């Protein structure tokens with residue numbers, strides 16, 4: 001990267017911000033990462049990393065560390081929440097890796113975050129500045145001016161020729177760029193907990209990702225921490241829960257939702273588990289998505305419902321496309337950013353739509369659920385994989401590779 005290429009400011013040290021910082025630093029760009037939190041701890045929950053995301057992290061050299069912490073489930077097993085009947089299955093493990101060229105992993109969020117953070121800290125081109133909340137951004141031609149509030153309450157001004165807002169669902173940069181829409185609450189909340197593997201009901205044991213479909217709700221579980229813990233996510237309609245985010249959940253709410261589940265799963269509500277709850281939102285990407293030398297990435301640009309397990313994956317894909325666009329136009333940052341945004345809009349919209357559609361299918365009540373179950377029973381695992389080829393088969397663009405080959 002030539003010396004005169006503008007240095008970058010990345011706002012937010014979540015999955016998207018850290019991946020972006022690593023990719024830009026590896027191009028030789030110097031990166032400052034502002035994170036508003038003072039302690040970089042993550043929710044006690046898991047995350048699924050599908051091949052479209054894992055291939056980017058593997059290309060960053062994080063494969064061996066991820067493989068040490070992640071679990072590779074053998075199969076996705078879909079069952080009825082009320083009867084326990086198996087409805088369908090889709091091979092994961094080696095089949096997924098062979099078909100899409102990268103692993104399908106499940107991992108504890110704290111492990112993923114620590115790994116990304118360690119890689120960023122080891123990178124001489126990255127400066128991580130925690131306890132720094134970006135409160136405003138003003139675009140002045142090809143430069144941007146940021147206001148940054150310190151943990152002590154002071155305000156600092158910072159100028160940059162490249163700013164990436166990876167500041168999540170409640171982004172401060174999105175409204176600062178002129179999009180005053182709020183994320184749209186979709187009437188569902190997610191309750192999450194982890195349970196020692198030895199203590200889960202037998203129906204949840206094994207090296208699988210389990211998906212249980214009920215009326216107006218579904219439940220997902222998979223092993224994390226090398227199989228020591230099982231991550232459980234319960235998604236259900238929650239008309240009143242518009243504004244909860246990683247809040248302590250009422251055990252009674254969990255019990256109420258699990259009332260339609262088979263008895264073995266209902267026991268989860270009787271235990272003193274630390275359930276936490278999130279309201280679920282999405283929002284189509286803003287138009288325009290960025291301005292001048294400023295752009296958005298991940299949940300800040302296109303929050304997505306978690307019914308396809310793709311919000312983090314989209315943020316990682318964004319980072320790869322952004323880095324590639326900047327590799328192609330190292331000096332003309334605004335052009336590179338507009339090319340990145342144009343490339344990502346259709347993908348983000350498609351994933352958002354597919355996630356909403358999954359919610360509709362997962363949460364059907366009878367008689368529609370009976371038809372759904374019949375269709376699922378007739379769909380082979382191979383056919384399910386083929387249906388998701390557009391999603392999991394995504395490949396990062398390779399401007400640098402093309403240029404080197406020319």
Ligand SMILES: Cc1cc2nc3c(=O)[nH]c(=O)nc-3n(C[C@H](O)[C@H](O)[C@H](O)COP(=O)(O)OP(=O)(O)OC[C@H]3O[C@@H](n4cnc5c(N)ncnc54)[C@H](O)[C@@H]3O)c2cc1C
Pocket residue numbers: 011012013014015016017034035036037046047048049132133134135166167168169170171172190192233278297298299300304306309310311312313314315
């Ligand atoms: C129940 C549930 C299950 C999910 N499961 C999956 C899954 O299995 N797979 C998957 O890929 N995705 C999943 N997701 C989605 C995924 O968690 C998010 O899409 C992903 O974390 C988004 O990453 P991000 O980096 O864009 O934002 P975030 O992870 O939200 O990071 C934003 C960062 O910016 C910081 N920040 C915010 N404002 C400022 C500011 N003004 N100044 C400085 N810093 C700031 C925040 O503190 C935070 O560290 C799930 C989501 C939910 C709710």
